[in-house]
Amino acid sequence: MSAVWDFLFGSPAFLIFGTYTLMMIVGLGILLHLQLGVTGIGNFGVAGFWGAGLYSFGILQVHYDVGFWLALLAATAAGGVLGVVTGWVIADLDDDGVLAATLAVASIVFLAIESERGITGGRVGLGTIDFPFDVGERTDLAWLAILFGVTGVLLWYARRVHRSPYGRLLIATGTNEPLARSLRKPAKRTKVGVMALTSAGMGALGGLYGPIVHFLFPTQLTVAITVSVITALVLGGQQRPLGAFVGALLTVGLFDIVIKLYVPLPRDLLEHAFPVTKQVIFGALLIFVLLFRPLGFLGRMRRETHVKGLTRV
Amino acid sequence: MFEASGVRCGYEDIDVIKGLDFSVGEEVFAILGANGAGKTTLLSAIAGLLPLSAGRIRFGGETISGLPPWRIAAMGLGFVPQERGVFGDLTVLDNLRVGGLVARQARGDRIDEIMELFPALAGLRNQRAGTLSGGETKMVAAGRALMQDAKLLLMDEPTAGLSPLYVENFFDRIRQIHETKQVAIIITEQNATKALEVADRAMVLSLGEATTITDAKNLTTDQLRKGYQI
C-alpha cells in the first residue's frame, strides 16, 4: 500500500505542478469552448488573454504591493478589456480575419512584455509572487484545491449556459449570424459580450497562475499554451463543456504527468526527443480528429434529450 | 445529338426538375418558362455542375450525366450561365483564351472570328471583364463558350436585364452563330416572343415539368399562358 503511495506521490512537487498545468489547460479549454465550440469564434490568441491577466497580476503584486484580491480583479479586468477590444475588432471579420486578429493580440501582449522591461522585467523576469496565504507544507495542495474549485465553477457555468437561453443565443450567432440577426438577435453585441466574459475568465486564470510559478517570464506565454488548449479541447470535443477536461487528460495528463513522472525515460530522451514527439503527436491528433471525427472524443453537443425533457415541464 | 430522359434534379432533397424527356437536334431549341420554373437548374445539370437524382443525359452518342463538367466541356458542350458568365478578374482576351484551353488548334483564328461576331469587344481586349457593362459581359461569356469549339451551346437567359436594342441584336447573333458555325443551341428565356423568333422548337417549363414541347411556330399564346400561370 505504501509502495503505491510512494510511487504516486514520491515526487509530490512535480505531480502538483503537473496538475496545476492540467487545471490551467482545462480552465482555458472550457472558456475556449464557449468561444470556439459554442459561438464559433476561433481564438488563436489564448496565451495573450491569459498572459495579460498573469502579468497584470504580477506587476501589481511585485511593484505596487497590491493585495491578492485587488490584483486578481485587475487580472480579470485586463483579460476582459482585451476581450472587449478583440471582440469589437473581430465582430464583422470572417474566420481568416479572426485568426489574424487574435494571433496579433497575443503577439502584441508578448511584445509589450518583452519591450516594456521597466515594469515587466522583460526577459529577466518578474517576481517573486507568493501564495496569498500560508498553511505550511500543504500550501501548494491547498492552492491546487482552489484551482480545482475554480475549474469546477467554470465547468458548472458552461454546462448551465448550454441549458439556458443565453447558450442558445451563442450557438445561433455562431452557426448562422445573419439568420440570428433577422430574429432580433444583436449579433455584434453578443460576440463582444462573450469575448469580454470569457477573456476576463482567461485573465483571471492567468492571475491564479502567478503564485504557482512565482517568477514570470515572457516565454511562459508562447503559442505552445494556445496549441495545448486547442488540442485538448478539439480532442475531447469542442462542442461539449467536458471536452477540454477529457482532452486535457488525454494530452497533458498523459504526457506531462503520467509519462513524464512514471515512465522511466533516459534523461537525454526526456530533454529532447520527448517534448518534440509530444508536439508531433499533438499536431497529428489535431489533424486526424478534425478530419475524421470533427466533434472529438465526446461528439456532438447534447441538445435533443435536454429539450425533450423540458417540454414535459 | 442531345437527349434527356427521365431527368430529375435539384438542390438538397428538393427536386426542382421533376422528370423531363426531350431531345435536341441540329437546331435552336428554346426552353421557356417563368421564374422558378427550373430553367437554370436544368442547364446547370446538363453542364455537369449539378448531379441528377434520376434519369440520363446523352450527348453526341455518349452518356454525359455523371461526368465531371470539364470532361463534358471537352466533348464540345459550351455553357453560358445567366449570372457570373465571365471571369471578372481576367481581361476580356484572357477570358476568351481560357475558353480556348479545350480546343487549342487555331485558337488565334477563333479569337478573330469572335471579334468579328461581336465588334464591340475589339476595343476592350485588355479590360478586366468585371468592369464591363451587362451587354458586353454577355458577349464575352458567349465568346468564351464559342472558343471551346462547341457543338452544342447552352445559353441561360442571355438577354436578361439588357436594353431592348441590345436584345434585338443579340438574338440576331444567336441565329448567326447557329447557321455559320453549325452549332446546336439550347437557349432558356422568359420572354417567349423573342426566343420564338430564333428557335426551331420550344419547350414550356412550369414548376419543373414540361407542359408543352412543339415546333416554335405552332406554340399558342394559350399554351404559354398556361405554362406561366397567367
Place this chain on the structure above:
Amino acid sequence: MDFIAKAVIIGLTEQAPLVLAAMGMALIYNLSKVINVAFAETITLGAYFAQWVNVFFGASFYLSLAVSGILAGALSCATYLVVFRTAERRGVGAVEVIIISLGLSVLLRYALQFVFGYEARFFETPPPTFLKLFDVGFTSFQLTAFILVVVLALLFYLFVQKTVWGRQVRALASDADLAKVSGINPLLTTLVMWFMAGAAGGLAGAFWGVASSAKPGLGWDRFLLTLLVVLVGGTRGLRGVILAGMGTGVLLSALKLEIAPLRAEIVLLVAFILVLKLRGNRFRELAKV
C-alpha cells in the same frame, strides 16, 4: 530625404523575402480559400532544404535555392493532397480547416527536428564584402539576395499573369464553377498552384535562413506578418500583395529608426488590426438572408 532613403533601403533588403512568402500564401488563399498556417513550415523547410543541399553536397547557394524551391513545392503539393484536399472533400468548416493547418504546422515544425536535429543549422557561404549607400551598410550578399528576390517575385508574377497555367489558376480562383464548365481540370490546376506557392514560400525561407540560420521557428516567427500582408493586400490581387509586402517592410524599418524595435512591431500590428477592422465592414453584403 535621408530618413526615407534609409527606411526604404533597410526595409526592402531585410523584408524582401516577405514579399515572396506573401505571394505564395496569397495564391493558396485566393484559389483554395484556405489560410494555411502550415505555410509557415513550408518556409522553414525551404531554409532547411537549402541549407542541407548547400552544406551536405557542398553546392553553391544558388543551386541549393533551386533544389529547395522544388522540394518545398513538392511538400506543399503533398500537404494539399493528404490534408487539405481531404478536408475539402469531407466538407470541413472554415475554422476547422484553420485548426487543421495549425496542427499540420505544429506537426511539421517538430517532426523536422527529428530529421535535421534540434540545433540551428548554418549555411556555408563565401564571406561577403561590405557596401554602403545613403549611410546604410549592407553586405554584397544581401544585395544579391535582394536582387534575386526581386527577379523571382517578378517571374512568379509573370507566371501567374501571362502563362497558360497562370491563366487557369486565376480562372479557377475567380469562379470555380465557370472554370470547370470551361474545361479546366481543377485538381491539376490546383496542384500546379500549390507547387508554385510552396516554391515561393521555400525560396523565401531559404533567403531568411541564409541571412541568419535554419531553425524550427523560422517560418512561424514570420507567419503573422505574412498573413497580415496577405489579408490586407490580397483583396487587390498579387499586385496588392507585393505593394503591401514592400510597404510593410519600409514602414517597419522606418518605425525602427524612430522607436525601439519591439515597440515598432507593436505599432505595426496595431495598424494592421485597424486596417482589418475597417476592411471587414465592406464584406457584409455577402449575407444570404
Place this chain on the structure above:
Amino acid sequence: MSEGNGQGTEGGAAAPGRAVIRIRGLTKSFGDQTVVHVDDLVLGAQPVEGLIGPNGAGKTTLMRLIMRSTRADTGSVTLDDGASEVALSKLAPHRIASLGVVKTNQVTQDFAGLTIWDSLLLAVAQRRDERPHRIYRERHLVERYGEEIQSYLDVFEFSEPGGFAHSTGEKKLLDLIRCLLLNPKILLLDEPTAGLPEDVTAQVIELLRAKVAAGMSVIIVEHDLDVIWGFSDVVHFMAEGDVILEGDPDYIRAHSTVVEKYLGSGHV
C-alpha cells in the same frame, strides 16, 4: 411609378391600425446594372399583398433592402403605423425585426446546432432572457411560450419534433414558424412554398390566413402564381427594378403589360 391602379385599391393611405412600409427613391445597383429603382411605393396597406414579376425584376433584392441584409445605394424605407414613422433604412437588421418587420428566406436557412424546439425557443426569447447571468431562465421560457410553440408543431408534422429538422421542407417550415413566433406586424415571405408538397402548401396558406385575420400583414413573393392569384388582396407587378402596376389579382392577370413582360409583346 405606378402606371395605374386596378379596382378597389388605394396606393397610399394605411388602413387604421395597419402599419405600412413606405419606400422612397430606393435604388440598388450591382456594377452598372440597376437592380432596384423604386421611386415611391407603399407595401402592407392591404392584408395580403403579392409581389410578382419576371426574372431579374428585383423582387428578392427589394425585400432584402427592406430588411437591410443588403445596403441601398440611395433612398429610404420607413415603417409607418399611422402615429409615427420610423426610418428602417437607418437601423441594424435585428432592430428592424424588433419593430415587427420580419422576412422568411428564399434559400433555406437553419441553425446547424439547434433542434427544432431550440430554434423556436430562440425565436421567442427576449433580450432579458438571454443575459449571460440568467442561466436558470430556461424554465420560465418554456412555461411562458411552450404552449404557443406546441400549437405550431401540432399544425405541421415534423418527423422528429424533439430533434433536428431533417429535410429542406422541414427547414422551410421551421423558418416560417420562427418568423410567426416573433408576432410580426408585417411578414415578408420570399417563396414560402417552393419545394413543399401541395397539401403542406395548403396548410401554410391556411395558417397565414388565420394570422392575417388576427391583424398581421403579409407581403408575398412566390413563383407558383396560382398561390398569388388565390391568396393576395392586391398584387404589385415589378419589372426592371420598379413596381409598374398595382391592382387586384384579376386585374393584374388580365393586364397586357404583365403578359408582355412575361411572354413578350408578340403574345399580348
